[in-house]
Amino acid sequence: MFAFALPVFGIGAKPAIFALFLYALLPILKNTLLGIKSVKPAVIQAGRGIGMSKRQIMFKIEIPLSISIIMGGIRIATVTSIGVTTIATLIAAGGLGDFIYRGLSTFNMPMILTGAVLSAILALIADFFLGLLEKKLTSEGLKDITRKRKKTKNIQNIIIGIAIIIIAIMGYSLFKKSDSQTANSKEKITIVHKNYTEQRLLGATIGLYLDSIGYETEVKELGGTMLCFNAIKSGEADLYPEYTGTLYANMLNRKTILSPEETYEIVKKEIDEQFDIYAGSLLGFNDTYVISVTEETAKKYNLKTISDIEPYAGDMLLGGDSEFGTRELDGYPALQRKYGFEFEAYKSMDQGITYKALVDGIIDVNASYATDGRLKKYNLVSLEDDKNVFPPFTCFPIMKNGFADSHPDITKTLDKLKNVWDDKDMQKYNLMVDEGGDINDVARLMLTDKGLL
CATH class of the missing domain: 3.40.190.120 (Osmoprotection protein (prox); domain 2)
Structure with a gap:
């Protein structure tokens, strides 16, 4: 919905408000119609029999009798809107989503929890006060019926919840069994990347190149640097393309700006010593x-x-x-x-x-x-960065030393990508993807242009 609003309203708060309005509209309208339709025809007929107009029937019979269903739609819409609002940070609308996405990018758990917990508290507070409003608007004669319905519904929810948990456990067990069987039959190399064009393109290119030597690869998109780096450290992923400047400044806490070659040598040595991670050859370009x-x-x-x-x-x-x-x-x-x-x-x-x-x-x-x-x-x-605040961001693949040692053919193959692409090459390929080109087609072009496929 945000995508539809962007061409009309641009970026910022306006498209976010418009999209949230549309998101909220459906549950409110749907519940209102369901509530009014749930009123028994005999009750409406009785109202007509005592001379009520259509307006009086709506406001004195239909809406009062269906208020709990209508308020249910409003409560769902409100809580959903608060949750969806966090996504609006991606279109510069700000809000608590800033904390969540910045935390995800840097793997800052306190920041993630700040945004998530505050969003949850805000949703609970809104739902609580809307619940009080619902009680206030519900007539005394309907409150007993509503309580009985809620009691029955709570029992149903508990049964459904238990069933979901059982199904989830069974599904997870089957998945693990299937995953284990797949792993035993043929090794799959998991390549991860960050969530922007160049990283997506590099992930696809490396995957395609390894496919060409007989490996089966799976390319996955994660969030920012720390999510990818921790996936490598934990063994959940096998390799991903990273930048010297990112590791130099943020993982190794280095501040002195050096040449691209010096920066790479320091990064290569220290991630090996500190994190047991192997650094592949530089791909050539500098995406600072x-x-x-x-x-x-x-x-x-x-x-x-x-x-x-x-x-x-x-x-x-x-x-x-x-x-x-x-x-x-x-x-x-x-x-x-x-x-x-x-x-x-x-x-x-x-x-x-x-x-x-x-x-x-x-x-x-x-x-x-x-x-x-x-x-x-x-x-x-x-x-011009006349005070040299930004270090060089030359790109290279990283993987655990154990993985590199057990897959010498992969490291040898990736070494063939050394200094293959320069800045202008990457500008050209990145723009192709940004303007709608299929990412796998562009990845193939990156390799064929250099005679690698």
Whole structure:
């Protein structure tokens, strides 16, 4: 529903409110109609018999007799809307969803729980007060009937709940058995990736390349860095493409900006020692963060470097994904410390819509990716990082040492991808996907263009 609202209302609170209104409409209308239809015809006929008009029948018979069903729809719509509202953070509508998505991106459990628990409490409070309103509106004669119905319904809910638990346990057991049989018959390599275009494309490309040497691969999308990294550490996934800057700054807490080669060597050595993780060869491109503005903004304020923004930052909105907003060593907090200024506000949203938001004037400055094709498509100006706040983000596959040792053919195959793609290559392929190209077709093109398939 948010997708339908975006072309009309743009991003922010307006499309979120419109979408939530539509989500809430169905249960309210449905329950209202069901409630009115549940009123016995004999009661309505009796009302007509004593001379009631249609309006009086509706407001003195139909609605009072069906109020518990109508209020049930309102309560469902309210609780559902509060839950769905958390998704609105992806279109820069803010709210408690910011806590949840930022927490997921950085695996910050207190932040995740803050957003989730507050959302749940808000839903419970709303439901409680609507319940009080329902009691207030229900006539005394109907309260006893309602209590009996609720008692019967509670027993039914308990039986259904027990049945669901039993079915879930049985289903899980069958799944584990099936999964075990599949694992024994043929090994499946699990590749995970983060939730944006380049990562999806790299996951598909690596999967396709390993398929070509006879492996069966499964490519899964997770959230941010920590979800992918922990999946590798725990053995739930076998490998994924990662960036030197991400591990250097956020996992190893390094602050000194070095060359791409020096950064890679430090990351390779320390993730081996600290996390028992193997670093594959660099793929070639450097997808570092860049602070970008439109050509109009660059000309208006004569912006060439990030430092040039300082006099105007207080009146500007900075946009970016949820992860950039919380990364202490190479995200917005680091930008604030290094350059000594703050923007009017940071608008967190899905990375895919930040560029359109910048072009449409919803934000003034964007935290972009250097290999994103939309930089060229929209003729955006990337400002020079004159104080070197962003480390290099060269990409390479990572996996547990045990997996690498037991699969030398995989590490050897992935080494053939060393320095295969540069920044312009990735801008081109990323843009193909962003403009609707099938991700598997583009992944195949990435390999065939370089003679790898």
